[in-house]
Amino acid sequence: MKSISSIITAFMVLSSTQATACWDNWGWQVCPKKRATVDQYSGEILGINRSTQMVSIRFDDGDIRSYNVLRITIGDGCIFDKAGGNYCVRARATVDSYSGEIVGVNPLTEKVSVRFDDGDTRTVDLQRVTVDSSCLEYPSQNYGHGPFSRRSR
Numbered sequence: 001m002k003s004i005s006s007i008i009t010a011f012m013v014l015s016s017t018q019a020t021a022c023w024d025n026w027g028w029q030v031c032p033k034k035r036a037t038v039d040q041y042s043g044e045i046l047g048i049n050r051s052t053q054m055v056s057i058r059f060d061d062g063d064i065r066s067y068n069v070l071r072i073t074i075g076d077g078c079i080f081d082k083a084g085g086n087y088c089v090r091a092r093a094t095v096d097s098y099s100g101e102i103v104g105v106n107p108l109t110e111k112v113s114v115r116f117d118d119g120d121t122r123t124v125d126l127q128r129v130t131v132d133s134s135c136l137e138y139p140s141q142n143y144g145h146g147p148f149s150r151r152s153r
Contacts, residue, residue: 023048023055023069028077028107030055035075037104037113038067040121042075073104073113073123081126087112092132095124099132 022031030036034045036057043059053069078088087093091102093114103121104113110126 021048021050023050023053025108028074030069030072030074035104036072037075037121037123038065038072039123042103042113042121070106070109073106073111075104077105077107079105079107079110079112079126087126087129087131094130094132095122095128102129102131 022029024030030045030048032045032047035042036045036055038057041059041061043057046056046058046064048055048069054066055069055072056064056066057072058064076089078086080086087102087105089102089105093100093102093112095114095116098116098118100114100116102112103115104123105111111123112126112129113121113123114129115121
């Protein structure tokens with residue numbers, strides 16, 4: 001059962017005049033209808049309040065909750081490592097000897113969500129992830145530029 005506070009928070013985010021627009025930070029876009037992951041839960045973004053940076057998500061189990069943009073990963077794009085590693089959605093990856101597929105990235109926090117072959121999903125620091133294969137390219141969503149790029153540091 002959904003808590004009243006989470007429903008009220010989601011309503012406040014969705015009722016904001018800014019809730020239907022994307023939140024963009026150096027090319028990393030958080031937009032309604034995109035897939036998002038928080039910890040081990042995934043769902044669809046319903047709206048974003050750009051002034052508070054809160055994102056409302058309808059999770060696959062039907063629950064609706066709101067989180068700060070720094071807590072989520074988005075189901076498209078890449079993070080480019082200064083050493084030449086590409087951490088992209090849909091790339092095969094290994095974390096602590098467990099294999100899976102990258103299902104979300106957040107270049108602001110350098111976090112990656114991985115859905116493991118056993119079905120579990122975890123969000124981990126980029127340094128813990130080894131990419132097993134070449135990355136799929138997203139030419140219009142190249143998150144390897146700007147102050148959040150590991151290449152620019």
